[in-house]
Amino acid sequence: MFNSVLDEIVPKYEDKINMYKVDIEESPEIAQMFGARGIPYMVFISDSGEVSPNVGALTTDQLKYYFDGLLTKE
Numbered sequence: 172m173f174n175s176v177l178d179e180i181v182p183k184y185e186d187k188i189n190m191y192k193v194d195i196e197e198s199p200e201i202a203q204m205f206g207a208r209g210i211p212y213m214v215f216i217s218d219s220g221e222v223s224p225n226v227g228a229l230t231t232d233q234l235k236y237y238f239d240g241l242l243t244k245e
Contacts, residue, residue: 180234187238188242205222211227215237
């Protein structure tokens with residue numbers, strides 16, 4: 172279900188936000204590095220290095236609101 176949210180939102184922000192999807196079963200070291208304990212787990216890292224984690228699925232509107240908020244911080 173969350174994949175469909177990402178599929179809808181990513182194209183609208185791909186020129187503004189770099190996004191990477193990681194399968195934690197294939198790359199557990201990355202999950203461990205960011206402290207992921209549940210899925211879906213997203214980590215937002217700003218250009219300044221500020222880390223903002225989010226656990227759990229978001230709706231399309233919630234993710235759009237979150238991305239817009241990240242972009243206005245810059």
